Amino acid sequence: MKRTLTTDINRQIGKEITLYGWIHKLRKLGGISFIVLRDRAGLAQAVIDGARENDKLKELTTETVVKITGKVVKEERAPYGAELHDAKIEVLSPVKEDIPIAINKKEINVNLDTLLDNRPITLRSPKQRAIFKVQAEIVDEFRKFLTQEGFTEINSPSIVSSGLETGGAEMFEVKYFKQKAFLSQSPQMYKQILVGVYERVFETAYMYRAEKHSTSRHLNEYMSLDLEMGFINSWEDIMDLEEKYLNVLIEKLGKNCTEQFEMLGIDLPQMSKRIPRMKLIEAQEILEKEYREKCLGAPDLDPKQERQICEYAAKKHGSEFVFITHYPSKKRPFYTYDDPDNPKETLSFDLLFRGQEVTTGGQRLHIYEDYIKKMKDRGMDPKNFEDYLSAFRYGMPPHGGLAIGLERLTARLLNLDNIREASLFPRDINRLRP
Amino acid sequence: MKRTLTTDINRQIGKEITLYGWIHKLRKLGGISFIVLRDRAGLAQAVIDGARENDKLKELTTETVVKITGKVVKEERAPYGAELHDAKIEVLSPVKEDIPIAINKKEINVNLDTLLDNRPITLRSPKQRAIFKVQAEIVDEFRKFLTQEGFTEINSPSIVSSGLETGGAEMFEVKYFKQKAFLSQSPQMYKQILVGVYERVFETAYMYRAEKHSTSRHLNEYMSLDLEMGFINSWEDIMDLEEKYLNVLIEKLGKNCTEQFEMLGIDLPQMSKRIPRMKLIEAQEILEKEYREKCLGAPDLDPKQERQICEYAAKKHGSEFVFITHYPSKKRPFYTYDDPDNPKETLSFDLLFRGQEVTTGGQRLHIYEDYIKKMKDRGMDPKNFEDYLSAFRYGMPPHGGLAIGLERLTARLLNLDNIREASLFPRDINRLRP
Numbered sequence: 001m002k003r004t005l006t007t008d009i010n011r012q013i014g015k016e017i018t019l020y021g022w023i024h025k026l027r028k029l030g031g032i033s034f035i036v037l038r039d040r041a042g043l044a045q046a047v048i049d050g051a052r053e054n055d056k057l058k059e060l061t062t063e064t065v066v067k068i069t070g071k072v073v074k075e076e077r078a079p080y081g082a083e084l085h086d087a088k089i090e091v092l093s094p095v096k097e098d099i100p101i102a103i104n105k106k107e108i109n110v111n112l113d114t115l116l117d118n119r120p121i122t123l124r125s126p127k128q129r130a131i132f133k134v135q136a137e138i139v140d141e142f143r144k145f146l147t148q149e150g151f152t153e154i155n156s157p158s159i160v161s162s163g164l165e166t167g168g169a170e171m172f173e174v175k176y177f178k179q180k181a182f183l184s185q186s187p188q189m190y191k192q193i194l195v196g197v198y199e200r201v202f203e204t205a206y207m208y209r210a211e212k213h214s215t216s217r218h219l220n221e222y223m224s225l226d227l228e229m230g231f232i233n234s235w236e237d238i239m240d241l242e243e244k245y246l247n248v249l250i251e252k253l254g255k256n257c258t259e260q261f262e263m264l265g266i267d268l269p270q271m272s273k274r275i276p277r278m279k280l281i282e283a284q285e286i287l288e289k290e291y292r293e294k295c296l297g298a299p300d301l302d303p304k305q306e307r308q309i310c311e312y313a314a315k316k317h318g319s320e321f322v323f324i325t326h327y328p329s330k331k332r333p334f335y336t337y338d339d340p341d342n343p344k345e346t347l348s349f350d351l352l353f354r355g356q357e358v359t360t361g362g363q364r365l366h367i368y369e370d371y372i373k374k375m376k377d378r379g380m381d382p383k384n385f386e387d388y389l390s391a392f393r394y395g396m397p398p399h400g401g402l403a404i405g406l407e408r409l410t411a412r413l414l415n416l417d418n419i420r421e422a423s424l425f426p427r428d429i430n431r432l433r434p
Numbered sequence: 435m436k437r438t439l440t441t442d443i444n445r446q447i448g449k450e451i452t453l454y455g456w457i458h459k460l461r462k463l464g465g466i467s468f469i470v471l472r473d474r475a476g477l478a479q480a481v482i483d484g485a486r487e488n489d490k491l492k493e494l495t496t497e498t499v500v501k502i503t504g505k506v507v508k509e510e511r512a513p514y515g516a517e518l519h520d521a522k523i524e525v526l527s528p529v530k531e532d533i534p535i536a537i538n539k540k541e542i543n544v545n546l547d548t549l550l551d552n553r554p555i556t557l558r559s560p561k562q563r564a565i566f567k568v569q570a571e572i573v574d575e576f577r578k579f580l581t582q583e584g585f586t587e588i589n590s591p592s593i594v595s596s597g598l599e600t601g602g603a604e605m606f607e608v609k610y611f612k613q614k615a616f617l618s619q620s621p622q623m624y625k626q627i628l629v630g631v632y633e634r635v636f637e638t639a640y641m642y643r644a645e646k647h648s649t650s651r652h653l654n655e656y657m658s659l660d661l662e663m664g665f666i667n668s669w670e671d672i673m674d675l676e677e678k679y680l681n682v683l684i685e686k687l688g689k690n691c692t693e694q695f696e697m698l699g700i701d702l703p704q705m706s707k708r709i710p711r712m713k714l715i716e717a718q719e720i721l722e723k724e725y726r727e728k729c730l731g732a733p734d735l736d737p738k739q740e741r742q743i744c745e746y747a748a749k750k751h752g753s754e755f756v757f758i759t760h761y762p763s764k765k766r767p768f769y770t771y772d773d774p775d776n777p778k779e780t781l782s783f784d785l786l787f788r789g790q791e792v793t794t795g796g797q798r799l800h801i802y803e804d805y806i807k808k809m810k811d812r813g814m815d816p817k818n819f820e821d822y823l824s825a826f827r828y829g830m831p832p833h834g835g836l837a838i839g840l841e842r843l844t845a846r847l848l849n850l851d852n853i854r855e856a857s858l859f860p861r862d863i864n865r866l867r868p
Binding site for chain 2: 124
């Protein structure tokens with residue numbers, strides 16, 4: 001008989017159907033038993049009556065993989081409003097010992113290390129699995145949206161001979177045959193080169209940072225949603241694009257992930273069509289005035305100030321997202337475009353969301369001579385960047401781009417305490433498995 | 435004025451429009467000049483008349499980034515059947531020196547090393563860029579197709595403590611803080627674990643093989659299109675799925691990439707709805723009979739035999755794809771499912787396409803005890819695989835999966851001589867840049 005998914009059973013009332021999945025819960029009450037079955041779509045309840053079928057359950061424990069056939073009966077209290085009666089059960093994969101962590105309770109009551117150490121088990125908990133269903137949707141919409149906007153997907157190498165940003169500092173070293181290589185910390189060089197080919201490119205890939213700190217906001221291997229766009233009219237085009245993506249995304253999540261948001265007890269973020277934008281210096285003025293923070297002129301906001309300015313934006317502008325712009329030139333990478341009106345500031349931005357930076361972006365230099373000048377100012381040798389510079393030597397349009405930290409965005413969207421909860425198999429200074 | 439893309443100009447006959455892009459070709463004939471402009475979409479011709487505009491062209495060279503405004507006139511001989519007249523030109527990014535490699539000829543006449551060493555330039559050639567437009571379509575359709583089939587996208591770590599397949603041999607070593615780690619050579623362990631969570635999962639990510647050979651068919655960093663599917667009824671479900679994907683893909687390419695295939699002078703592959711399937715031993719019998727190859731009983735086909743059996747399948751079955759099945763157990767990884775009818779053979783397959791293997795797949799073991807037995811038979815210590823095994827300890831459905839080598843598939847589809855041509859920035863034993 002054809003397989004039915006748990007989420008579809010209420011369309012089969014009165015019919016005999018077959019479900020496949022895991023025994024999520026098992027309750028034996030003398031001559032009658034109740035099974036909650038879990039499949040990839042959701043949960044469904046089956047009622048097992050009669051001695052013969054109940055005998056089969058004697059040896060069974062949760063997580064046993066089974067096939068259940070039965071008649072669908074309307075039942076308001078069951079998931080999706082229906083349950084299986086007169087169910088017959090067939091074991092596909094037996095389980096010999098009890099699962100050491102209860103994954104069938106509303107909350108999985110373990111600490112973070114236990115949660116992560118036992119990912120092959122703990123991810124089976126409906127709440128845990130909901131997180132990565134939402135995450136998959138974020139990535140899917142990023143690609144769909146950009147493809148519609150004329151972007152081309154690219155793959156840049158992860159094994160590189162040096163870094164654009166730090167030239168090897170804070171990069172993981174790879175033994176590459178007889179050479180020393182590194183794991184890429186950003187596709188920056190490649191995506192800019194490819195603006196010269198496709199104008200608009202994006203990439204969704206792991207990036208690597210060998211930072212030694214272990215905080216709730218950093219991963220050493222993280223998924224970067226990168227884009228770069230040529231022929232911009234203004235650096236604000238990049239922010240406009242992200243704004244448009246986020247609006248489309250939130251709408252999509254409201255449609256496709258209602259169940260996940262409900263299960264996680266989360267509301268969709270408060271969002272305005274236009275995300276408020278303020279210069280760093282303006283943000284600092286607000287922080288001084290509203291929060292008595294002494295920060296005017298500092299090169300960046302600290303974590304506390306990031307939370308405060310987000311709180312302010314939500315209250316004042318009805319948006320949990322806020323763009324902070326015009327970071328000082330000396331704090332941004334050499335390829336950043338300085339503001340012609342004030343060369344100490346840059347045409348760059350961070351996007352803050354619920355108290356954390358989730359995106360960095362801005363306009364880049366596009367004229368060859370500007371690169372040479374900036375590199376010399378910073379004591380960098382252009383000879384070390386020949387591949388990169390060759391793109392600019394032969395004509396590059398005005399362009400800019402951004403990088404979204406996927407786990408950051410997921411964690412803030414779902415109010416997860418620690419960024420590790422937004423990675424299926426996180427890597428940090430102490431964690432190299434599973 | 436709003437930007438028009440080159441491919442859209444024939445819908446604007448009689449109107450004044452603005453194009454942005456690179457000067458692809460420039461021909462000056464006294465008082466009149468012809469510019470072929472290249473943008474992300476294609477090429478368009480503009481006619482520059484009058485002394486003032488032609489004066490501006492004096493200093494210009496190809497690859498200069500420009501804005502061109504003019505009136506669209508029907509012209510059968512121009513690309514897309516129209517060209518710009520009375521064009522006015524504005525330079526956005528000047529180019530001071532001539533590009534060292536001509537990228538505006540029909541063929542880019544350089545050897546492979548020069549082609550790859552100068553990727554920032556050579557990728558601008560329309561033919562080169564067409565390759566990766568097709569490649570992006572292959573990946574996009576893989577994800578779209580599987581999402582529709584109920585699959586969930588996953589991200590497995592690239593930095594791992596050991597390998598499932600070879601336990602460290604042929605893996606790149608990473609200095610991970612104070613620990614020794616490796617770059618992942620396959621997401622096998624993770625995708626199987628996640629069958630326990632999502633039933634059906636896929637991943638598109640780089641994988642790494644530290645193989646020392648330098649052939650036209652191998653890359654050390656390659657893009658793997660991976661999937662794994664639970665609750666299969668038969669191991670043939672996996673082949674059915676790939677067959678369906680390839681049929682959808684080829685149809686899609688026929689619609690979306692006509693221009694690219696024309697430019698590259700390639701036909702879509704010959705394909706039947708059902709891809710022929712034959713056991714390795716049957717393929718060997720055919721090779722002996724038809725090609726006088728002495729290969730009966732060998733554990734695999736060699737490259738020449740792969741070409742021959744593909745030729746045979748095309749001639750005999752009208753399909754340039756052919757599945758070879760039932761590889762010997764001792765030649766396949768420990769997690770492969772042995773054929774119950776003949777345990778020396780496995781329920782596994784390779785997909786050959788135009789003479790090369792582009793996919794490996796099959797059913798996997800799903801019963802915990804079967805893993806323990808297989809590991810012991812092979813002298814492996816189950817203790818080293820605790821994370822992996824914990825998934826099987828607590829219930830896993832019958833499942834199988836496959837991995838497609840993206841660059842292999844692209845190279846065969848487009849008849850590229852060397853797999854490196856199907857990677858934007860390939861990595862091999864000698865190549866670590868650009």
